[in-house]
Amino acid sequence: DTEVTQTPKHLVMGMTNKKSLKCEQHMGHRAMYWYKQKAKKPPELMFVYSYEKLSINESVPSRFSPECPNSSLLNLHLHALQPEDSALYLCASSQGRTSGSRNEQFFGPGTRLTVL
Amino acid sequence: AQSVSQHNHHVILSEAASLELGCNYSYGGTVNLFWYVQYPGQHLQLLLKYFSGDPLVKGIKGFEAEFIKSKFSFNLRKPSVQWSDTAEYFCAVKARIYGGSQGNLIFGKGTKLSVKP
Numbered sequence: 001d002t003e004v005t006q007t008p009k010h011l012v013m014g015m016t017n018k019k020s021l022k023c024e025q026h027m028g029h030r031a032m033y034w035y036k037q038k039a040k041k042p043p044e045l046m047f048v049y050s051y052e053k054l055s056i057n058e059s060v061p062s063r064f065s066p067e068c069p070n071s072s073l074l075n076l077h078l079h080a081l082q083p084e085d086s087a088l089y090l091c092a093s094s095q096g097r098t099s100g101s102r103n104e105q106f107f108g109p110g111t112r113l114t115v116l
Numbered sequence: 117a118q119s120v121s122q123h124n125h126h127v128i129l130s131e132a133a134s135l136e137l138g139c140n141y142s143y144g145g146t147v148n149l150f151w152y153v154q155y156p157g158q159h160l161q162l163l164l165k166y167f168s169g170d171p172l173v174k175g176i177k178g179f180e181a182e183f184i185k186s187k188f189s190f191n192l193r194k195p196s197v198q199w200s201d202t203a204e205y206f207c208a209v210k211a212r213i214y215g216g217s218q219g220n221l222i223f224g225k226g227t228k229l230s231v232k233p
Binding site (some may be wrong): 056062105106107 | 150204210221225
């Protein structure tokens with residue numbers, strides 16, 4: 001299984017809502033990532049988890065809150081978002097993040113988020 | 117800091133034409149290099165990758181790329197494109213930082229390829 005799955009595919013939420021995005025992989029990967037991709041732009045890294053611990057937070061606002069309940073799952077909790085947060089949110093995973101390992105990242109299909 | 121430049125924003129070709137998309141990166145050390153493709157409405161898929169060894173890398177769907185270290189380049193090529201190759205193509209670089217974790221995956225801005233039937 002070389003697949004990263006993400007749910008939901010589409011999400012529309014108001015600025016006062018609380019919602020969560022979910023990501024799952026069963027490849028035994030120990031590093032998982034959240035990216036944000038605006039239309040016609042490249043993905044931008046938001047968070048990195050390595051061995052279920054947050055290792056990188058790219059100065060993401062606190063209205064985005066990641067969680068890694070176990071090595072296969074990654075969540076992104078959303079609260080009080082702004083319309084400019086509307087984007088495609090991509091999850092990815094790789095074997096690890098250490099030097100020397102061939103850490104290609106496998107991407108999920110993304111969640112298309114619209115904030116009204 | 118690393119950066120990745122993709123010179124062409126939008127490339128329009130007719131079917132059977134040859135393709136070359138440019139990618140240059142700035143980092144003085146060892147890098148891992150990737151080309152990803154994003155078909156309309158679909159997720160990012162890995163086309164090919166370079167870690168070490170033969171600088172000419174073969175990928176899926178007839179794509180190849182050549183790593184030229186002296187030019188800090190990793191251009192993507194395909195001898196004859198098809199309408200189904202219409203997509204956004206992203207070059208990405210990861211610095212191999214020894215003694216610690218690898219650098220983040222840095223993407224170029226992407227090149228949109230439109231192939232006319």
